[in-house]
Amino acid sequence: MENPYSGKPWLKHYDKHVPEKLKYPKKLYSEVFRETMGKVKDRVAVYYAGAPITFAELDTMSNRFANFLREKGLKPGDVVGVHLPNVPAYYISILGILKVGCVLTGVSPLLTQRELEYQLNDSGARTLVAMDLLWGNVSPIIANTGVKLVAMVGIADFLPTDKPSAPGALPSLPGINIEHYMDIVKNYPATQPELRMDPGASCLMQYTGGTTGPSKGATLTHNNMVHHILQITTWVDIEMGSTTVLSAFPLFHQAGLALGMWSMALGLAQVAVANPRDIAGVINLIKAHKPTILVNVPTIYVELSRQPAFKEIDFSNLDWCLSGAAPFPPENIKELESIVGKGKIIEVLGMTETSPITTALPRYGMKKAGSIGIPLCDTEIKVVDPVTKEIVPQGESGELVARGPQVFTKGYHNKPEETANTLRDGWIYTGDIVRMDEDGYFWMVDRLKDMVNVSGFKVFTRELDDIIAAHPDVAMAATVGIPDPNRPGSELVATAVVLKPGIEKSATTSASIIEFVKVREAAYKIPKKLVFMDQLPTSSVGKVLKRELRDILQK
Numbered sequence: 001m002e003n004p005y006s007g008k009p010w011l012k013h014y015d016k017h018v019p020e021k022l023k024y025p026k027k028l029y030s031e032v033f034r035e036t037m038g039k040v041k042d043r044v045a046v047y048y049a050g051a052p053i054t055f056a057e058l059d060t061m062s063n064r065f066a067n068f069l070r071e072k073g074l075k076p077g078d079v080v081g082v083h084l085p086n087v088p089a090y091y092i093s094i095l096g097i098l099k100v101g102c103v104l105t106g107v108s109p110l111l112t113q114r115e116l117e118y119q120l121n122d123s124g125a126r127t128l129v130a131m132d133l134l135w136g137n138v139s140p141i142i143a144n145t146g147v148k149l150v151a152m153v154g155i156a157d158f159l160p161t162d163k164p165s166a167p168g169a170l171p172s173l174p175g176i177n178i179e180h181y182m183d184i185v186k187n188y189p190a191t192q193p194e195l196r197m198d199p200g201a202s203c204l205m206q207y208t209g210g211t212t213g214p215s216k217g218a219t220l221t222h223n224n225m226v227h228h229i230l231q232i233t234t235w236v237d238i239e240m241g242s243t244t245v246l247s248a249f250p251l252f253h254q255a256g257l258a259l260g261m262w263s264m265a266l267g268l269a270q271v272a273v274a275n276p277r278d279i280a281g282v283i284n285l286i287k288a289h290k291p292t293i294l295v296n297v298p299t300i301y302v303e304l305s306r307q308p309a310f311k312e313i314d315f316s317n318l319d320w321c322l323s324g325a326a327p328f329p330p331e332n333i334k335e336l337e338s339i340v341g342k343g344k345i346i347e348v349l350g351m352t353e354t355s356p357i358t359t360a361l362p363r364y365g366m367k368k369a370g371s372i373g374i375p376l377c378d379t380e381i382k383v384v385d386p387v388t389k390e391i392v393p394q395g396e397s398g399e400l401v402a403r404g405p406q407v408f409t410k411g412y413h414n415k416p417e418e419t420a421n422t423l424r425d426g427w428i429y430t431g432d433i434v435r436m437d438e439d440g441y442f443w444m445v446d447r448l449k450d451m452v453n454v455s456g457f458k459v460f461t462r463e464l465d466d467i468i469a470a471h472p473d474v475a476m477a478a479t480v481g482i483p484d485p486n487r488p489g490s491e492l493v494a495t496a497v498v499l500k501p502g503i504e505k506s507a508t509t510s511a512s513i514i515e516f517v518k519v520r521e522a523a524y525k526i527p528k529k530l531v532f533m534d535q536l537p538t539s540s541v542g543k544v545l546k547r548e549l550r551d552i553l554q555k
Contacts, residue, residue: 003391010374014374019377022234027199032226034192043269048158048159083134086256086272124146148176154167216413221410227405228406229261236346247270273285279300305339325541347371349373354406358402371437395436399448409423452479461546465495480549494531496536497513497533536549
């Protein structure tokens with residue numbers, strides 16, 4: 001069969017300024033930042049709690065942190081964990097860690113002690129940047145890890161005040177050196193340490209969600225990140241130091257980390273959102289800083305769109321909103337566009353292993369609500385049968401397979417079998433079920449692991465979620481498969497629904513939703529169980545946790 005993807009039908013929909021191929025520099029991320037810093041040193045790099053930190057200040061503090069690491073004996077390739085929310089110390093640590101050639105691993109503050117211990121040991125981290133507020137979860141397990149050095153960030157650090165409070169007493173643990181972060185960024189040498197290293201060296205070790213087993217550390221190189229920064233910069237047509245970015249993505253997540261690194265490399269101001277679940281706080285930050293770029297997961301946009309205060313904001317200065325990490329139902333996209341402006345939503349598809357973006361809607365060109373867009377420059381895509389791995393015809397659903405400069409080449413840390421299953425001849429098998437339309441635009445159908453098997457028939461939950469979300473009474477919907485007690489090996493379709501404010505959770509509402517689906521879908525796709533919930537279980541970035549939802553709906 002002729003390969004319908006080799007002709008790259010998406011190229012005809014590239015914006016005029018976007019070439020098919022780019023010329024990539026061979027540079028470390030720290031070298032890219034140094035060049036940028038020379039051009040934007042007096043510009044604001046980070047706004048935190050109303051106070052600005054300039055690029056010059058960020059550069060100096062990160063140099064001091066880098067020299068701290070070097071003086072403590074860390075060498076290129078050593079792993080440093082960062083266990084913080086989005087506070088200035090995170091941005092400083094990113095730069096400082098990379099300036100001495102160490103590898104950053106983002107450690108979620110939401111991890112359990114078991115998960116935290118696993119990641120620190122699996123990554124081989126010997127150093128941890130931690131926060132005093134979160135230390136109670138770290139201290140019981142840190143002796144079980146190889147961490148011997150801790151830089152302790154105070155909850156009040158970097159807050160604007162005329163009279164900074166004295167740092168509290170540091171905890172004491174046998175065999176572990178713990179130092180105040182603020183002392184480090186004030187007292188160590190301010191000159192940037194020299195670093196000579198191949199750009200193919202490891203830069204980040206970011207852990208995936210571990211939905212099918214223990215979390216896996218995806219190793220990304222300086223080439224991956226520097227090249228991906230150029231891909232994104234070209235795609236969105238942005239100039240150095242030209243704008244302000246606000247995102248609720250946490251920096252420990254690859255989407256947030258890549259955005260933070262991209263913004264620093266482009267000299268863009270970032271608004272630090274320490275608590276992404278504080279929707280009222282996010283709205284106040286948008287009002288105060290008037291960002292020209294918003295980047296969030298769909299559930300955050302949906303929640304924002306419900307708030308009267310968000311609807312009252314003047315978004316005439318907003319250039320675009322990027323949405324990723326989870327499906328965005330077309331009905332919710334229309335609702336957001338009615339507030340921020342039509343054509344401003346750029347949906348993307350990505351994953352930790354691809355730095356993270358592989359496809360995106362054009363900045364200026366044709367946008368299709370609900371589409372995950374077209375491949376970035378130098379990114380090849382094909383769609384294959386999940387079982388046979390054979391190419392599927394255009395328009396049919398299959399697993400998305402990608403290759404490009406942003407795709408990780410080093411694989412998963414200490415997991416050769418997992419790497420071999422995911423990476424084959426430079427192609428990554430993503431586990432995303434997609435289809436390509438006649439224009440070369442891609443559409444997310446489902447995650448392979450979320451597909452429901454009803455007596456051998458496939459039910460793609462993403463499609464069903466979008467249909468149900470289009471019901472006038474529904475705010476959000478999420479569908480999973482649960483075991484069918486009467487048919488071993490088969491599953492029942494089960495859906496959780498969040499209703500719009502003021503809609504009654506009643507049998508009448510449930511029947512209305514079921515009837516809405518019946519006239520649109522085959523009988524085997526109709527939910528056999530429909531449950532109303534006040535909110536769906538979500539991850540730290542707002543992605544619906546279907547694994548948890550499955551456990552809830554089985555009860």
